[in-house]
Amino acid sequence: MKKNKILYTIDYDKIVNFKERVTRFTVRFEFKRSENEKYFEEDFAHLHDTGRLTELLIDGAELLIKSADNEKRKTKWDVIAVKVHGEIILINTAFHRYITESIFNNTEISPFGKPSYIKPEIKHNNSKLDFYLETEKDKIYVEVKGCTLVNGKTAQFPGSPSVRALKHLKELMELKKEGFRTAVFILIFRKSEIFAPEHIIDRKFSETFYEAMENGVEIYPMLLEYREDGKVCFVKNIEVMEKNF
Numbered sequence: 001m002k003k004n005k006i007l008y009t010i011d012y013d014k015i016v017n018f019k020e021r022v023t024r025f026t027v028r029f030e031f032k033r034s035e036n037e038k039y040f041e042e043d044f045a046h047l048h049d050t051g052r053l054t055e056l057l058i059d060g061a062e063l064l065i066k067s068a069d070n071e072k073r074k075t076k077w078d079v080i081a082v083k084v085h086g087e088i089i090l091i092n093t094a095f096h097r098y099i100t101e102s103i104f105n106n107t108e109i110s111p112f113g114k115p116s117y118i119k120p121e122i123k124h125n126n127s128k129l130d131f132y133l134e135t136e137k138d139k140i141y142v143e144v145k146g147c148t149l150v151n152g153k154t155a156q157f158p159g160s161p162s163v164r165a166l167k168h169l170k171e172l173m174e175l176k177k178e179g180f181r182t183a184v185f186i187l188i189f190r191k192s193e194i195f196a197p198e199h200i201i202d203r204k205f206s207e208t209f210y211e212a213m214e215n216g217v218e219i220y221p222m223l224l225e226y227r228e229d230g231k232v233c234f235v236k237n238i239e240v241m242e243k244n245f
Contacts, residue, residue, distance in 0.1 A: 004225070005109065007102040008232040010095055012064040012080045021057050024050060027079060029063050045077035048092045049146075051159040056082050056089060056148060064088065081226050090189045090226040093146050097130070099224070099232055100144050100185055104133060109234050111183070111220055112140060124171055127164075140181040143168045147188040147195070147221075154241065155192035155221065161202045169208045172217045183218035188238070195221035196241035203245075210243045 017030040019042065031041045045065050062083040068076055081090045097120055104115050115133045122132035122141070131142040149159040158165055172182040186195060199206035213219055223235040 004233045004235060005106070006231050006233055007106070007109075007224070008095065008099050009230050010080055010090070010092070010226070010232060011230045012066045014065055015083065016063050016065055018057055018061040018063050018082065021047070021053075026075060027057065027063065029065070029077075043077060044075050045079045046073070046075045047079045048094045049079075049148075050093075051091075051148065053082075053091060053148065053159070056084055056091065058084060060084070087190060088226050088228055089148055090146075090224075090232065091148060095232075096144050096146050096187055099187060100131065100142070103185070103222070103234070104131075106234075109222075111218065112138065112181075124175070127167060127171065129168060129171065138181045140183065141172060141175050142183045142185060143172060144185045144187060147186050148190055149198065150190045150192050153191075153193040155186075155188045155190065155195045155223075155238070156198040157186060157195075158198060158202050158205060162205055166202075166205045166208055169205070169212045169217070173212050173215050176216045181218070182216070183220060184212075186219070186221040188221055188223050189226060192223065192238065194239055194241050196244075199245045206245070213240070 019028040019030055021027050025047050027045050027047050063079050064081040065077045066080050068078050080092050081088050103109050104118055107114055113135045115135055117134040119132045121128050129141050130144045133140050145157050147155050147157045149156045176182045197206035197209040219240055221238045223238050225233045225235050
């Protein structure tokens with residue numbers, strides 16, 4: 001399989017200096033100045049990621065931002081990615097859907113083969129799963145998780161306790177019992193060599209994660225890269241660490 005295969009393009013308009021996370025969905029930033037300017041200009045941007053991101057949104061970090069389409073919005077900018085620790089890390093979860101659809105349609109990368117039908121945000125019981133798709137052989141439910149937390153060379157999820165993610169794992173196990181093929185795609189946006197659930201942050205999710213694997217839910221951690229030219233590239237599949245807690 002060809003590495004660094006381009007999956008999707010996400011443009012941005014400016015690179016600015018991160019100042020602080022004001023609320024869960026808002027950050028304050030500072031435009032970069034030219035040599036002739038004496039003062040910085042500040043503004044606010046919408047952050048489409050509910051994770052803590054405390055290891056990424058730090059002093060010295062830069063933000064890749066894009067002008068918002070809706071001129072009536074309070075925040076005129078959207079955060080696309082953060083540039084820190086020598087990496088550019090996609091932190092806008094709104095694009096996970098489109099990246100995943102591109103994976104589904106790329107038979108070199110997708111574990112399912114060519115899809116004949118793809119339905120995003122499919123309702124099941126009292127919640128939504130990210131995708132339902134069909135191939136010539138299978139009917140498949142897929143949940144997608146974005147991963148930006150790394151400890152050493154280990155990518156980890158979740159970055160904060162997630163009742164929703166736990167619920168999705170249980171639903172995938174039930175669907176597997178009903179005869180469907182079920183899977184979790186973990187889109188990893190930081191350099192790493194292996195994946196493990198973060199059992200210190202969320203023990204229940206982590207235990208259920210391994211239970212789901214044992215019961216036939218397929219887990220696909222995929223290392224991706226967001227480049228400064230706006231391209232999202234597939235790098236490689238990585239393994240899941242054996243349970244060690």
